[in-house]
Amino acid sequence: MVCGLNDGERFILNVLRVNHNFTANASYNLKQIAAQFRDKFGEDPNDVAKNLENKHYLTAKRKKDIKYWISDQPQTWYALSQHGYNVGTEGRIIRRRIFRLPE
Numbered sequence: 464m465v466c467g468l469n470d471g472e473r474f475i476l477n478v479l480r481v482n483h484n485f486t487a488n489a490s491y492n493l494k495q496i497a498a499q500f501r502d503k504f505g506e507d508p509n510d511v512a513k514n515l516e517n518k519h520y521l522t523a524k525r526k527k528d529i530k531y532w533i534s535d536q537p538q539t540w541y542a543l544s545q546h547g548y549n550v551g552t553e554g555r556i557i558r559r560r561i562f563r564l565p566e
Contacts, residue, residue, distance in 0.1 A: 466546070492530045509529065
C-alpha cells in the first residue's frame with residue numbers, strides 16, 4: 464500500500480470520483496452501495512468513510528442522511544493513480560500557463 468489505504472477505502476474513493484462528487488452540493492449517500500460493499504469487503508461503508516474523513520480525503524455533509532464528497536482532490540487522484548486506477552485527465556492538478564516574454 465503506497466498511500467496507506469486498503470481496498471475498501473480505495474473503492475469508496477473511486478465510486479465518489481466516478482460520480483463526480485467534488486462539492487457539498489454534489490455529495491453521495493453510501494447507502495446506495497452498502498449491500499454490494501458489505502458483500503465484497505465485509506465492512507460497513509460508513510465506517511470506512513469515517514476513516515477516510517479522519518485522513519482528510521472526504522468531508523461529510525450531515526443532513527437527514529450522511530453524505531460524503533471528496534474534499535482533497537489532488538491527494539485522492541495521487542492515491543488512486545498509484546494503485547492502478549485510471550484517473551485520466553483528472554490527474555492533472557496544476558494548470559499550466561504559458562508566459563511569453565516580450566520581443
